[in-house]
Amino acid sequence: MSNDPVAGRVRPYLVWGLGLAIYLLAVFHRSSLAVAGLLARERFDINASQLATFVMLQLLVYAVMQVPVGLLVDRFGSRRVLLCGLVVLTCAQAGFAFADTYALALLARVFVGVGDALTFICVLRLVSSWFPLRQVPLMSQLTGTLGQLGAVIAAVPMTLALGAFGWTRTYLGAAAVGIVLLVALLAFVHDTPTQRSLRGPALSPRDTLAGLAEAWRHPGTRLGMWVHFMTPFSANALGTLWGYPFFVQGEGQDEKVAGLLLTLMVVAVMTAGPVLGWLVGTFPFHRSTMAMGIVSAMVVVWATVLAWPGEAPLALLVLLVVVVGVGGPASMIGFDVARTSNPLSRLASATGLVNQGGFYATLLLVVGIGLVLDWRTPEDAAAYTPEAFRWAMSLQFVLWGIGLVQVWRYRRFARAHLRAGEAAAAPTAA
The missing domain is CATH 1.20.1250.20 (MFS general substrate transporter like domains)
Incomplete structure (x- = not known):
């Protein structure tokens, strides 16, 4: 060097x-x-x-x-x-x-x-x-x-x-x-x-399993996983597969406009990241509250878009991709909770456990949307119908409901763990 x-x-x-x-x-x-x-x-x-x-x-x-x-x-x-x-x-x-x-x-x-x-x-x-x-x-x-x-x-x-x-x-x-x-x-x-x-x-299988079990037992790891579960799946589903068809066939937008909306969503991700990083560092005891607030905003905007009579106006779709985009960096809150809840020796294992949450949620949503679209679209239709997309995108509310309940539960456990004096020196509660 x-x-x-x-x-x-x-x-x-x-x-x-x-x-x-x-x-x-x-x-x-x-x-x-x-x-x-x-x-x-x-x-x-x-x-x-x-x-x-x-x-x-x-x-x-x-x-x-x-x-x-x-x-x-x-x-x-x-x-x-x-x-x-x-x-x-x-x-x-x-x-x-x-x-x-x-x-x-x-x-x-x-x-x-x-x-x-x-x-x-x-x-x-x-x-x-x-x-x-x-x-x-x-x-x-x-x-x-x-x-x-x-x-x-x-x-x-x-x-x-x-x-x-x-x-x-x-x-x-x-x-x-x-x-x-x-x-x-x-x-x-x-x-x-x-x-x-x-x-x-080198670790024996027994040592490996013991380390994973110890990481999973800590309520901060589980809290981080559920934060990661509920925050990014909407942006992931739009960004990986269904955003373009939804905007073009579900909301009647031009193909170039659909691409620009997806780009704007990623710009929102990149803009929100540093801001959330500062907020998390400044208010570490309110990390899960931030995550729940962001999810609540996504619920409100998605409900407005899906309930809108006919095609939603472009301004509302712009608001949708911006709010949904914030969910991407909000998922990093889950990693920060796990980082302050586990020693360095098992940090990679805890990070892996947390990182599963959002991707399992995304997986359920992406597959569910496809199944509902096939179910609600007539066989002789040339394209997916707006009504089919309304049914399909509504699956998100089920996942958000599960995530919000679990985050509420495990942040109580994490805070109790901290009060009992069993956590690491860094704050575990969110």
Whole structure:
């Protein structure tokens, strides 16, 4: 390592920037089907439920892998796991470019989910290793927020590319970006300022299960998971698959306007992230209250849109994507609660447990929307009907109800745990 103090100050941001770029690419690949849903329906001759299966499998794989990925990072370090994730993502997206049958396309999306799952926790661990403790909350929030630029690139630019270059060349070009980042990762990313590759101690299955059980038993971990469950699924469902069809066929908007609405949602995500990061750091005992307030706002705006007679005005749809977009960075509150509730030795495991929440909720919603659309749309209809979308999008209220009840329960338990003096020195209650 160089003794140059300037290089010493710049190097952490270089490592973080490359990790962030890989996470951004993973978000792009995850979201790249959002504006291609209608094309995919024609290319593979599938219905809404089959279309939803693409995202269902991808998100299911992502959610199921969170705890194993946390354990892998603890054992083999961020650099190795991130390298594997980037290779899998690149190969999977290239396979999706050439897939000409529904089965092959499904297989490709499964491995997109695998590669995606191997990125985020790695970048968070790099942040913890390269930055002073006081900077970790801000850099973590910036990681989650700026990573959503991948969804911006997957909106309007992806729409234009599909129109200009077609399915195969567009997805193949997206896959090629991974090769460039792979070279940069190998050249510049180290696990810590003093070690290129970090290897943790091997754990027996019994020790691994004991650590997971201990993390899960802490009410702060469960509170974090339910916060993560209820905050991001609306934005995820719109951003990964159903937003574009909803705005075009459900609300009668032009295709370019639909793409701009999805882009605006991601801009809201990026704008709200730093603000929420400051609020969480300033008012740590009110973190779950912030999350419940944001969810309540989403409930009100969605209810207004769905109850509007006929097509909702564009101004209301703009308000919808802005409010829903705030739910993305609000999910980071769940990670902060888990971080202040667990020692470093089991932090990756706790982070994996929390990160499952929002993706299981997204999975349930994405699949449910597809099933309801098929149920409520006549067989001879050329497109999904606005009435079918009203029924389908109403499923969100069930998930929000479950999440709000559970957050209310577990924040009481977490606060009782803190009052009993059994928590860590940092505040556990939200």
